[in-house]
Every structure is written in C-alpha cells, then in structure tokens.
Amino acid sequence: MTVASSDPAILAEGLQKQYRGHTALHRVDLAVPAGTVLGVLGPNGAGKTTTVRILATLVEPSAGRAVVAGHDVVREGKEVRRRIGLAGQYAAVDELLTGRENMVLLAKLLRYGRRGAALRAAELLERFELTDAADRTVGTYSGGMRRRLDLATCVIGDPQVLFLDEPSTGLDPTSRSVLWDVVRDLVANGVTILLTTQYLEEADALADRIAVIDAGRVIAEDTPAALKRMVGSERLEVTLARPESLADAVAALATLGSAQEPVADPATLRVSVQLDRGGLDEVARAAVALREKGVDTVDFEVCKPTLDDVFFQLTGTGQKKESRR
Amino acid sequence: MTSTTDAAVSPTTAEATASTAADPAASTPVPRSAESRGALLGYLGDTLALAGRHLIHLRRSPGRLVLVTMTPLVMLVAVGYLFRNSMNVPGGVPYEDFILAGIAVQVGLSGVGPTAIGVALDLRHGLVDRFRSLPIAPSAVLIGRTLADLFVGAVSLTAVSLVGLAVGWRPHEGVLRTAAGFAVLLAFIYTMLWLGILLGTTQKNVEAIDGTGALVLVVFSFLSNAYVGVNGLPEWLRPVAQWNPVTAVITTCRRLWGNDPSGAAGSGFAADHPGVVAAITLTAILVIAVAGSVRGFEKAIGR
Ligand SMILES: Nc1ncnc2c1ncn2[C@@H]1O[C@H](COP(=O)(O)OP(=O)(O)OP(=O)(O)O)[C@@H](O)[C@H]1O
Numbered sequence: 221m222t223v224a225s226s227d228p229a230i231l232a233e234g235l236q237k238q239y240r241g242h243t244a245l246h247r248v249d250l251a252v253p254a255g256t257v258l259g260v261l262g263p264n265g266a267g268k269t270t271t272v273r274i275l276a277t278l279v280e281p282s283a284g285r286a287v288v289a290g291h292d293v294v295r296e297g298k299e300v301r302r303r304i305g306l307a308g309q310y311a312a313v314d315e316l317l318t319g320r321e322n323m324v325l326l327a328k329l330l331r332y333g334r335r336g337a338a339l340r341a342a343e344l345l346e347r348f349e350l351t352d353a354a355d356r357t358v359g360t361y362s363g364g365m366r367r368r369l370d371l372a373t374c375v376i377g378d379p380q381v382l383f384l385d386e387p388s389t390g391l392d393p394t395s396r397s398v399l400w401d402v403v404r405d406l407v408a409n410g411v412t413i414l415l416t417t418q419y420l421e422e423a424d425a426l427a428d429r430i431a432v433i434d435a436g437r438v439i440a441e442d443t444p445a446a447l448k449r450m451v452g453s454e455r456l457e458v459t460l461a462r463p464e465s466l467a468d469a470v471a472a473l474a475t476l477g478s479a480q481e482p483v484a485d486p487a488t489l490r491v492s493v494q495l496d497r498g499g500l501d502e503v504a505r506a507a508v509a510l511r512e513k514g515v516d517t518v519d520f521e522v523c524k525p526t527l528d529d530v531f532f533q534l535t536g537t538g539q540k541k542e543s544r545r
Numbered sequence: 546m547t548s549t550t551d552a553a554v555s556p557t558t559a560e561a562t563a564s565t566a567a568d569p570a571a572s573t574p575v576p577r578s579a580e581s582r583g584a585l586l587g588y589l590g591d592t593l594a595l596a597g598r599h600l601i602h603l604r605r606s607p608g609r610l611v612l613v614t615m616t617p618l619v620m621l622v623a624v625g626y627l628f629r630n631s632m633n634v635p636g637g638v639p640y641e642d643f644i645l646a647g648i649a650v651q652v653g654l655s656g657v658g659p660t661a662i663g664v665a666l667d668l669r670h671g672l673v674d675r676f677r678s679l680p681i682a683p684s685a686v687l688i689g690r691t692l693a694d695l696f697v698g699a700v701s702l703t704a705v706s707l708v709g710l711a712v713g714w715r716p717h718e719g720v721l722r723t724a725a726g727f728a729v730l731l732a733f734i735y736t737m738l739w740l741g742i743l744l745g746t747t748q749k750n751v752e753a754i755d756g757t758g759a760l761v762l763v764v765f766s767f768l769s770n771a772y773v774g775v776n777g778l779p780e781w782l783r784p785v786a787q788w789n790p791v792t793a794v795i796t797t798c799r800r801l802w803g804n805d806p807s808g809a810a811g812s813g814f815a816a817d818h819p820g821v822v823a824a825i826t827l828t829a830i831l832v833i834a835v836a837g838s839v840r841g842f843e844k845a846i847g848r
C-alpha cells in the first residue's frame with residue numbers, strides 16, 4: 221500500500237546541525253525500511269529531537285541530506301509533509317479548544333472537508349479513548365490525556381511515516397499499552413515509524429532496529445537482540461542472608477570457572493557472576509556449590525542483559541552500573 | 546517482515562487491542578477532497594479554519610477583546626472628558642470631534658501586543674511546530690489569525706465610535722466619507738496586526754513582548770497628533786510627529802469626517818497629503834512585516 225520498492229522510507233546521510241558554533245548533530249546516518257520501527261535511544265541532549273525535527277522538515281540540516289517517504293526534506297518539504305505525522309516531545313494541542321475541536325481543526329487542514337473532519341475526529345477520539353472528554357477544553361485534561369490527543373492528531377492524515385518523539389513520556393501503563401497497540405497496528409498496515417524513547421523496554425517491545433545516539437552521533441545501530449548480545453551473556457545474581465557468608469559465596473561461585481571473577485557488593489550482600497555457557501547445568505552447579513559451603517540466600521536469579529545495560533555500556537556510564545552488580 | 550506485531554498481548558491490553566486492531570485503511574471511509582479541490586479554495590478553507598480557531602479562543606477567553614476595546618475607551622474618557630478643558634484645539638473644532646480619530650487608532654496600536662503574545666504562545670506550546678508539519682501554507686496560519694483579530698478590531702472600533710457618538714463626536718461629511726474614514730482605520734488596524742505578528746515570531750519572550758507592545762502604544766500615539774495638534778508639540782519633535790504614519794491616518798480620517806482644525810497636522814507635504822503618506826507608510830510596514838513574519842514563522846523553532 222505504501223512505498224513498495226526497497227528504498228528505505230527514512231534515509232539520513234551525514235546529517236549535521238550546528239547552532240551558533242555549538243554542534244547538536246555531528247553525523248547521523250539512518251536507514252529505516254518501509255513498514256518497520258526504528259527506536260532511537262540516547263541520553264538527554266544527544267540530538268534525538270534535533271534529528272526528528274530535521275526529518276520532519278521543521279529544521280534544515282547544516283550538512284548532509286535526508287529523504288523521507290521518497291522526498292528530500294529540504295527541497296521537497298511540502299511533499300514530505302503530505303506523508304508524515306509528527307508528535308513532538310511536548311504535546312502540541314490547543315488548550316482553549318476542546319479535544320474534538322482540536323481534532324476537527326487538524327482534519328480540516330488535512331482536507332477532510334467539514335463532514336469528513338467530524339467523522340474522522342470522532343473515530344480517532346474513540347480509538348484513543350478520549351470520547352468521554354472530547355467536549356471538554358484541553359486545559360482541563362491531564363498530562364496523559366493531552367499526550368493521547370496529541371498522538372491522535374498526528375495520525376489523522378493516515379501518514380506513511382510517523383515520527384514520535386518520546387511518545388510515552390507521562391503515560392500511565394494503560395495509556396502506554398494503547399499507544400503500543402496503535403503503533404503495532406500502524407506498522408501492520410505498512411506505516412514506517414521512528415520513535416525516540418527513554419524507555420528501553422519500549423524500544424525492545426516495539427522496535428525492529430535500534431539506533432543509539434550519543435553526543436550527536438549514531439554510536440550503534442542493530443536489532444535489539446544483537447545489541448543485547450554485544451553486552452554479554454547472562455549473569456547469575458545471588459543475594460545473601462548474612463554478611464559473614466560473603467567470602468564463602470565468592471569462593472563457591474568461583475568454582476564455576478567463569479572468565480571473570482565473581483563480583484561481591486557488601487552493601488547489598490549481592491554476589492554476581494557471569495554465566496559463560498549459560499543453561500540449567502551451570503545454574504545447578506552454582507546452586508550445589510553454594511549449598512555445600514552452607515551459604516543461605518534470600519534471592520537467586522539469572523539476569524539476561526537488558527537494553528539498559530546496552531545503553532549504559534555504549535554511552536559510557538557503564539562504571540556506575542557495573543559497581544552496582 | 547516485523548516481529549513486533551505478533552508480540553504477546555497482555556490481558557489488560559486485550560480489550561484495547563480489540564477496539565483498535567481494525568485496519569486503519571478499512572476504518573477510514575472518511576472521504577478526503579485533497580486533490581479535487583482547487584489550490585486557492587483549499588488555501589481559503591485553511592485560512593478560515595484557522596481563523597475559526599481564534600474565534601473560539603475569543604469566546605472562551607475574551608481578554609483580547611476587552612483590552613483592545615478598553616484601552617481606547619479609557620483614553621477617550623481620560624483625555625476627552627477629564628482633560629478636555631486644558632486641551633486647546635486650534636481652529637474652532639469641538640474637542641469631541643477632534644479626539645475621536647486619535648482614539649480610534651488606539652484600537653490598532655493596543656492590538657499589537659496581544660497579537661504578538663498569541664503568536665509567541667503558539668510557538669512556545671508547539672502549535673507552530675504542529676502547523677508547520679502539515680502540508681499547508683505558513684501564510685494561511687498567520688492570515689487566519691489576522692482575520693480573527695481584525696474582527697476583534699472591527700468590534701472594538703464600533704464600540705469606540707458608539708461611545709464617541711454618545712459623548713458628542715459627529716462626522717460632518719456624509720455617509721460615504723464617514724465610511725471611507727473607517728476603511729482607512731481598518732487598513733491601519735490590519736497593518737498593526739502584522740507588526741504584532743512580526744514581533745511575536747522574532748521575539749519569543751512573552752514579558753519582553755508585553756513591554757514592547759506597551760511602548761509601541763505609547764510612543765506612536767504620543768508622537769502623533771492624536772491628542773494635540775502637531776504645533777502643540779515641542780518643535781524638534783514636530784517632523785517626527787508629522788511623518789508618523791499614525792498622524793497621517795488620523796489626519797486622513799479627520800479630513801474625511803470634517804473634524805480637522807487647520808494646523809493640527811502642521812504644514813508641509815505630509816500635512817498636505819496625509820492620504821498619500823498613510824498609504825505609502827502603511828504599505829511599506831505591511832510588506833516588511835508580512836515578509837519578515839512568514840520568514841520568521843518558517844524558521845521558527847519552538848522550544
Ligand atoms: N534551538 C537550539 N539552539 C541551540 N541549541 C540547541 C537548540 N536545539 C537543541 N540544541 C542543542 O542540541 C543538542 C541536542 O538537543 P536535542 O533536543 O536534539 O536532544 P535530545 O536527544 O532530544 O535530548 P532530550 O532527551 O533531553 O530530549 C543539545 O545540546 C541542545 O542544547
């Protein structure tokens with residue numbers, strides 16, 4: 221239904237953005253195939269919003285080029301705008317209008333006509349569970365309701381490419397799951413989505429591929445699974461009942477023969493060790509070794525690497541995380 | 546192709562999924578007249594829809610209407626009533642007649658600040674980003690606002706005229722010339738709105754805009770012949786007042802209404818041809834403000 225060829229729906233090559241001597245983007249390259257979701261992760265100030273704004277034609281890049289839905293963002297801005305939806309980092313809704321009036325206005329601007337706009341507004345208000353509040357002014361909405369309205373407005377025009385800048389910030393779990401469903405639904409219908417997020421679990425759940433941006437550069441781009449593999453294998457974490465058994469526990473876990481020595485944290489009474497081979501065998505051997513030393517445990521868990529680990533490791537805040545484990 | 550669509554759905558989301566899982570293509574039987582409508586008609590429709598937004602604002606928060614109407618009325622009462630005996634108008638025109646054109650321009654001047662603040666708040670609240678991400682002309686957004694604000698101006702101009710009539714102002718030159726005077730005032734008000742938009746797109750700090758708006762009101766009206774004839778001003782200020790577009794507009798209106806005492810506009814080219822001066826200066830301001838505003842709007846960066 222949308223772009224049928226193999227051209228990526230979003231393509232960025234060497235994007236650079238300078239603001240008065242200060243460089244917000246050094247070099248951003250992205251390629252998002254049609255009908256997939258790219259999750260963009262990065263610490264505050266990394267350049268996520270700047271990237272989204274360039275791709276959505278709001279800001280011109282200082283260098284590099286970007287093609288969205290088959291059109292150049294600088295030279296064919298209007299063609300791009302016909303095919304995209306944008307939900308900025310902050311909800312852009314008119315507080316003095318009701319939810320319905322906001323929707324109808326934008327639907328009219330997207331040329332639905334008077335009656336069509338009313339229908340489209342009602343349909344999306346329903347879908348984003350705002351029907352009950354539809355005729356109250358947005359000034360009376362909660363933060364999450366505003367966010368939902370904002371998201372509803374950016375799918376009015378059936379965009380081919382959707383940019384969502386931290387869409388789930390401020391949403392409660394129910395609203396977030398509505399959002400996730402909408403995203404999956406859109407993707408199932410061939411929409412391409414670029415979403416930035418602070419929630420690694422969200423990127424994990426929704427994104428086909430993840431780009432990690434730090435200080436204006438893409439420092440990693442891969443599938444969530446591959447990124448997690450990069451960080452390492454599973455680890456075993458044992459929380460002890462008594463501080464005296466700390467040394468015994470370390471000795472017991474050392475018998476597993478991991479490449480790294482077990483790490484003990486006296487403050488939390490936690491000992492952790494890398495599971496090189498993984499699997500039940502190694503866990504069973506650890507349990508037996510601990511039992512033989514007479515170590516009492518209150519907690520015993522196998523941790524898979526999460527995107528949090530990826531994030532901390534790639535963006536150089538890893539030390540803090542390591543010491544905790 | 547993707548792995549996300551068949552990811553597990555927890556029980557709590559099952560219901561939401563059921564209501565949202567419908568194919569968006571199937572759930573949008575809503576007709577769109579995108580290509581069928583002409584470009585110009587589309588543009589007009591956009592402009593009217595956006596003007597409608599501001600008319601809703603006006604209904605929910607009538608502050609602008611109150612401000613734009615009260616400022617001139619307060620001046621009318623203050624100057625026209627309280628100080629009328631200390632104001633001497635050259636040439637035997639009643640002060641009520643003399644003052645009205647000077648008061649009426651304040652409808653335009655007092656609208657600059659509120660318009661600028663409206664634009665700046667749209668920028669701050671991300672609405673400008675939203676509009677700029679739509680396939681509509683940036684000028685439609687701005688013209689939509691000016692149409693709504695012009696409506697406000699017309700309403701308060703009517704209020705000022707009615708109060709003026711009540712306190713004794715009279716036009717003496719017939720219906721047509723009276724109407725022509727109001728047309729000139731509307732042109733002035735419209736130009737001032739664009740000055741406000743230019744201010745709002747270039748200066749994002751709302752407090753600073755407030756100050757600038759107040760300054761525009763005071764400077765432009767006191768450096769004109771709004772309250773006293775040009776010859777009542779200190780000599781070195783007279784050329785400034787004479788070429789002030791506000792003076793030109795006021796004098797044009799006074800002459801159209803038969804309210805102009807001799808010498809109130811001073812002497813020289815500007816005094817002899819106020820209509821020409823008004824036309825040229827207002828056109829110049831309008832062209833610069835429109836060009837600057839559209840450019841500012843296209844480059845505008847929210848937060
Ligand atoms: N209009 C601007 N003028 C000057 N500098 C800017 C402007 N917009 C962004 N920057 C700078 O560019 C850098 C990247 O900002 P950006 O908003 O893209 O970060 P981000 O990744 O979205 O961060 P966050 O997670 O906090 O939203 C920051 O250092 C920011 O200060």
Ligand SMILES: [Mg+2]
Nearest residue numbers: 268269270309
């Ligand atoms: Mg951001």
